[in-house]
Amino acid sequence: MTRTRAATRTVSRFAALSAVLAAGVSLYALPAAAQGEIRVAWYGGNWGEAFRTCVAEPFTKATGVRVVPEIGTSTVTFAKLQQQKDAPTLDVAYMDGGISEMAQAAGVLDAIDPTGVPNLAKALPEAIYKADGSIFAAGSGYYSLGLTYNTKEIKTPPTSWNDLWKPEFADTVTIPSPANSSGVPFVMFLNRMWGNPPGDLSKTFEKLKTLKTALYFDSSGAASNAYQSGEAIIGAHFNVGAWDLADKGLPIGFVVPKEGVWATDARLHLVKNAPHKADAQRFIDTALTPEASACLAEKLYLGPAVQGVSVSSDVERKLPWGVGGSVKNLKLFNWADINRDRAAITDAWNRELARQ
Amino acid sequence: MSAAMNRALPLLAAPVAFFIAFFAVPMIVVVSSSLMAGGVPSLGNYARVLLDQYHWDVLAATFRIAGLTTVACALLGYPLAYYLVRVVKSAALRRTCVILLVLPLFTSNIVRSFGWMVLLGRNGLVNDALVGVGILDRPMRFLGTELGIVIGLVYILLPFIVLAVGNALAAVDPALEDASSDLGATPFDTFRTVTFPLCLPGLMSGIVMVFTLAVSAYVTPALLSGGKITVFPMLIFQQYSTVFDVNYGGALSMTLLVMTLVLVGLAGWIGNAGATGRKAQ
Numbered sequence: 033m034t035r036t037r038a039a040t041r042t043v044s045r046f047a048a049l050s051a052v053l054a055a056g057v058s059l060y061a062l063p064a065a066a067q068g069e070i071r072v073a074w075y076g077g078n079w080g081e082a083f084r085t086c087v088a089e090p091f092t093k094a095t096g097v098r099v100v101p102e103i104g105t106s107t108v109t110f111a112k113l114q115q116q117k118d119a120p121t122l123d124v125a126y127m128d129g130g131i132s133e134m135a136q137a138a139g140v141l142d143a144i145d146p147t148g149v150p151n152l153a154k155a156l157p158e159a160i161y162k163a164d165g166s167i168f169a170a171g172s173g174y175y176s177l178g179l180t181y182n183t184k185e186i187k188t189p190p191t192s193w194n195d196l197w198k199p200e201f202a203d204t205v206t207i208p209s210p211a212n213s214s215g216v217p218f219v220m221f222l223n224r225m226w227g228n229p230p231g232d233l234s235k236t237f238e239k240l241k242t243l244k245t246a247l248y249f250d251s252s253g254a255a256s257n258a259y260q261s262g263e264a265i266i267g268a269h270f271n272v273g274a275w276d277l278a279d280k281g282l283p284i285g286f287v288v289p290k291e292g293v294w295a296t297d298a299r300l301h302l303v304k305n306a307p308h309k310a311d312a313q314r315f316i317d318t319a320l321t322p323e324a325s326a327c328l329a330e331k332l333y334l335g336p337a338v339q340g341v342s343v344s345s346d347v348e349r350k351l352p353w354g355v356g357g358s359v360k361n362l363k364l365f366n367w368a369d370i371n372r373d374r375a376a377i378t379d380a381w382n383r384e385l386a387r388q
Numbered sequence: 389m390s391a392a393m394n395r396a397l398p399l400l401a402a403p404v405a406f407f408i409a410f411f412a413v414p415m416i417v418v419v420s421s422s423l424m425a426g427g428v429p430s431l432g433n434y435a436r437v438l439l440d441q442y443h444w445d446v447l448a449a450t451f452r453i454a455g456l457t458t459v460a461c462a463l464l465g466y467p468l469a470y471y472l473v474r475v476v477k478s479a480a481l482r483r484t485c486v487i488l489l490v491l492p493l494f495t496s497n498i499v500r501s502f503g504w505m506v507l508l509g510r511n512g513l514v515n516d517a518l519v520g521v522g523i524l525d526r527p528m529r530f531l532g533t534e535l536g537i538v539i540g541l542v543y544i545l546l547p548f549i550v551l552a553v554g555n556a557l558a559a560v561d562p563a564l565e566d567a568s569s570d571l572g573a574t575p576f577d578t579f580r581t582v583t584f585p586l587c588l589p590g591l592m593s594g595i596v597m598v599f600t601l602a603v604s605a606y607v608t609p610a611l612l613s614g615g616k617i618t619v620f621p622m623l624i625f626q627q628y629s630t631v632f633d634v635n636y637g638g639a640l641s642m643t644l645l646v647m648t649l650v651l652v653g654l655a656g657w658i659g660n661a662g663a664t665g666r667k668a669q
Binding site: 107134203204209210211213215216245246247248249250253254257258261262263374375378382383385386387 | 442445505506509510511529531610611614615616617622623625626629630631632633
């Protein structure tokens, strides 16, 4: 009996303690909220760092509003937005093309209003994404999947995607697998490049079967690792990752082949029912300035999605469209088509290519 | 008794709540999503998984890789545990060895698998050494083969079996072995009839741990397969992370879980039957 009472006392003590803790937490949280802060979801690694330096810091300097980052891949951010649909804590979300369309369809995005975000007027027309007449996303910079090669092993730069099938490159090629966000679109890109009918990928898979690869990469990191170790000496890679390797002094080259490159972008989204909508709009406005775009171009080689951005010539040649190119040179696919065929292409890949 | 129970209940509340929140609820979510197709309750996802020979092929590859990993871990881990517990006399040296053994567990799986990608590559250290010594004429392909995946998994899972067997060995009373040799048994007979059977439960628990971890491993197979071999967790990851079909993904997850439980249960049953058989002798 005494033991029971002791236990009850312990429990109530716990309850009292947690009440005190909760009160303390809310007291602590209040002043921070009063100063103003917004929560922005972006990616990890050097991407997150670049968004912080190029967008968040200038934004905080101009407005005094603190930016709390939530690090995650586009997929994770999309999952978070779906979970917090009824009471969101995020204000702005960076997500890649593809996931962006899915978030729009899931109804977790608010319309970006040009009156609240005046810099939308400076954005490239390609970088403004509309559904049902309203803007659901604004491009924040393009990146492409181009032809990447080891300059020490390959003296003459490749000029065509078909060069990957040359016998001298047997067993040293790498291309993305469908576990990578570029995997499915890359198959569709090749299908279109070879002039095969859009609804029938069988010929494209037949051709892919004859490609002698070292590996299919599932993450950008795995691709970088393969080029760095010499496991792969030619193949596909993102301009962001390839030039990052070259900047570190590795013998890596990146070219836009004559057939062009598939590309997509990182996009800004205003979260539906965002707790700090006005500040969130100002954040997006800051991200769409030429200064922020130039900064992202310098740090990540993201192709600017706003007009009037000037960068050094060394940065310019590393942009997703290559020397002398522009957004017109990028093969930007309709993500609705890619998302529709995603399950079927992944399944076909598994059965045709991902088994010995 | 009831007073003790009453005192225990609040203490139990935290682990039970943790278990419900982080194990039971997610499991229920996965099971219920696997039983939905197109917004209506259906067994269609399971039909899609089970009636397709492709999935059975992938399942077979998954269990083959996990089985080989477990055998290799047991063959390497048992002598290593025996050495650490019985041969190493200095406590300081033993502690150092255990720390060296456990240390890799503090590094991320991803980093260690990337390390193996470099070591096992065409121009990697392993191939350089094999060619240099003259065992091979030209570099052998490890990446993208089941052997490469098994090497990576054995490296990652070996500590589990060494620790399990080591604990069991340390608990064996040396007096029993002394008694065995006093009664005229050779050292090998003593090991075969006394020491080994006594640490069998430790070995079995190590084997079950390694097998289940190997079956469910994603990162190591994904990186070391080079995308050329598919194991079941890779199919599950695809559905959840890129295809976004949680219903089909859920059915794949439950299939792997049930098949693994059946195999582990079967192994336990055979082990028990064996032990009972020996006792009956």
